[in-house]
Amino acid sequence: MNAPNDLKYTQSHEWVRLNDDGSVTVGITDHAQEQLGDLVFVETPEIDSEVESEDAVAVVESVKAASDIYAPLGGSITDANGALADEPELVNNDPYNAGWLYKMTPANGTDVEQLMDSDDYESYVTSQG
């Protein structure tokens, strides 16, 4: 499974990258994009909005269905990937880099430590069948 070991993961298949400035970047995992299939639209969160952990903050739409993307942590949204407006397929083609969804500043910087590491995430996905 493609789940880089420098990232943290949620049970709802988001990945979280801790940046040097204390902000985090959020996207969906390779497993998630594979399950969704070809994406045709991504709705990113509004910058400066305040979100709680597990809030539905973004939506990715495949040909067939719309799926919510949840905030892995509470905090404020600081940036969103504008390139996805014209190229939603970046999420399919490069989920951990060019296909990032948004950045946020966590309300509590240590919350990110509570998320799964790549080994835990891989076991979790395997256990989900």
Next chain:
Amino acid sequence: MTDNTSPADAAAKKPPQQTPLHRLHVEMGGKMVDFAGWHMPVQYPAGIMAEHRQCRERAALFDVSHMGQVELRGSATAHQLEALVPADLQSLPQGKARYTFFTNATGGIMDDLIVTNAGDHFYVVVNASMRYQDIPHLRDNLPDVEVTERHDLALIAVQGPKAVDVVSRHCPDVVPLTFMQSLQTRLLGSDCRISRLGYTGEDGFEIAIPADAAESITRTLLEDELCDVAGLGARDSLRLESGLCLYGNDIDQTTSPVEASLLWAIQKRRRAEGGYPGADVISEQINQGATRKLVGIQPSGKVPARNGVEVQDATGAVIGKITSGGFGPTVGAPVAMGYVASSHCEAGTDVMLVIRGKTHVATVTALPFITQNYKR
């Protein structure tokens, strides 16, 4: 990540059934989902976009064995079946298929189906989810007709501009068929019924074959470089672009054929004579007009408008609802169908769609969204 609009039929309680091609779907990497009580491939590794384009550009093969195949035998089958559907079946020539629907007493649609005059019997294909309703409905209401469900048959669809090349290589009999013609013939050593019709807007065939030969016939057809397998996801985006109704979404017990813009399927004699359930209601709608119509709706932006999205007029008043919607890979943009008030059903009318609390501009559009490519 959770699905807001899961395609799986949550109502199905029993373990999903498997078609004769199940093993092949799994072998080919099909992503299997529970659909209307059947374990079916929603897509293969190529993905819905590629499978959709394969069908528009070359030929795609779909397993539609989950649909119900029924034979009706009796001396007055056409006459008797006309008591349940508004199609003119008495004038249906041998070797010809016709689209129709079971109506209810209030003029709603119980299911849509294809009826073929097969000479010594009528061959009927009904929706997978409705076979448990439709077959008792036929048995209860056609006392002098023998109703036989053909569990021993698989059904595959080969659709696309190159479908005729793929199928005629093994069965030259299909070349002279035109749209909605059907014949009993042989394909790769098996008896089969091949009908030139489908659910994609493209030329193509639906082929009823013995279940025990289905896998080998399918493998042989897929050896053709022009032909690739496609799943239910592409089938849905193809039919939506082609403006074809999906039972349960676009038509149901509460929608009349007049509202659903299906009046073309009620031939002149039946309009005049009636004699099917709900004929009085439908006749009145034909004369007076319906208060709402099923139309194409083209969102102006990139946000897909899916089943259940509210349609508003320019003042924000609710005038209708989306019944099918998604992304049209050939159109290259979102496409949708839905009911709007008759006052707003003209092509070109601007409407508003409310998606996740935000308002989006859209335009009422003539269906289909693509040019249908039937062999006339």
